[in-house]
Amino acid sequence: MLKRRKRLPRLSGLVLLVGALLVVPVSASPKRVMSLNLCTDQLAMTLAEPDQLVSVSFLAREPSLSMLHEKAQRYPVNHGLAEEVFLENPDLIVTGTYSLHNTTAMLKRLGFHVEEFSFAQTLETIPGEVRRMGALIGQEKRAETIADDFTRELEAIAAGQCGKAPTMIAYDQNGIASGRGTLADSVIRAAGFANLAAEMDIVGVAPFPLEQVITAQPDVINVNVGHTAPTLGEYVPRHPAIAALPDTRIGAFVPEGSLSCGTPSVIEAVRALVALRAEIAPCPGSATQ
Template identity: 30%
Template sequence: MLILVASLSVPAAADAAGLPRIASINVCTDQLLMALADPGQIVGLSPYARDPARSWDAAKARQFPQLSGAAEDVLVLEPDTVVAGRFTRLATRQLLKDKAVRVVEFDAARSLDDVKKAIRLMGDVVGHPDRALAEISRLDAAIAHAHQVAARKPYRVLAVSRRGWVSGRDSLTSSLLANAGLANAAGDLGIKTGGFASLETIVNLKPDFILVSEDSGFAEDEGSAFLLHPALERFYPASKRIVIPERLTVCGGPMLAQALERLASELERVDR
């Protein structure tokens, strides 16, 4: 869930095609980079790029070198630019800068407007602004479609994950819901970015639906068992659960168009 923060200018042409060679050391910048760069521009991706639970395009990531996340791996590749998260290990980012490597840092996105800025700016970094504009148009179309479907009723939705963690009013999930014309029920709890809510609080809040990342009916551990509690299943069976895989919402990027399309299809399912 990332937006470009700073400020450094796009580098001069670095290869025969006039495009920079880029390494990513963050799972979210991985996905922006894969969506917008030519394959030949990508010299390496973060350790989590191939993780299907976190990475939207884990299959595509397998064609690129997997980095350890340490600066030494990156320096060997001699990229023109490294893209990283603002919360990527500070020592790694600083060492790269000390070695005169251009590091472009991204912050967490909390709105779809932030996501659009990130797509546009990454398009500039990789030298493909036209692709960025196409992805933004696709995202806008998905927003319009989801809003059209959600306009039937003013639903309140609560995004719930492990151990009762809920996404607050100033979160990317809340922005996704708002752009679709839905209300984030967490706003009634006064939760800003996110926090834990008890089972009793969730039930008493009475959202129309809960949004979850999976609904397999199987708990792998105690954290995921929260969503299978008998009380929660009683009030929120499958017909009251909107399921959007975490890999579509964990980062801010082109995958959110797919998340919105999934949201629209889930609303059509539960409205039947």
């Protein structure tokens, strides 16, 4: 009997300890999140609470790259340096798989919680990236709403398409075109266009000869707006031979920076091209006829 009485207090304490562990959450939401990559910047700014995100990369403020460049003005910027991370001492670091490998490896070795995101190459991958970021920063409900809205809008756009798809090419400086497997290709197809580069077996981002563009005479050529530091390569998409194509629409038809990253903001590029398609190839009986 005496031995049993001695064990009871210990057993009670163990039960209380187990109960307390069950009540405590497995992992609390990070209070200090730091982003070192342009694309994770935009995902984090979309989902995080204002005081939860402590720093974004300096590229987040660049209008030609970031759809959220105005929102990025609210946050301190970093250049992806380990020293900057040490000073901020974040609970969570989010970055890209192609960003500053040495810094990422060092931070992991030093015990920082680092999560890497790959560059989303298609519209279909974006909802998953949104949900993953939401889960990491404790914003699951907000992420689910954004991801669902994004998917539903794409489905509605696809359901409203009709007729033969007009041809289009995303043509950049030095005569570079976006072919199969690129975010631009995914956006072009979602908006109801046929990507000329993809149809001519271009995979990824690759040179597309000016002569082929002239011969194919696409319905639309999308070019980027001028950069702050002009180069001779920028004149290739604006060559006089292209400008002379009689029935080709040439211009910057998608918002600046909208094709840089696979984030929910890319829906703005799809919407812009959907409106363009409705203008040049309206469905029978539509109001635009």
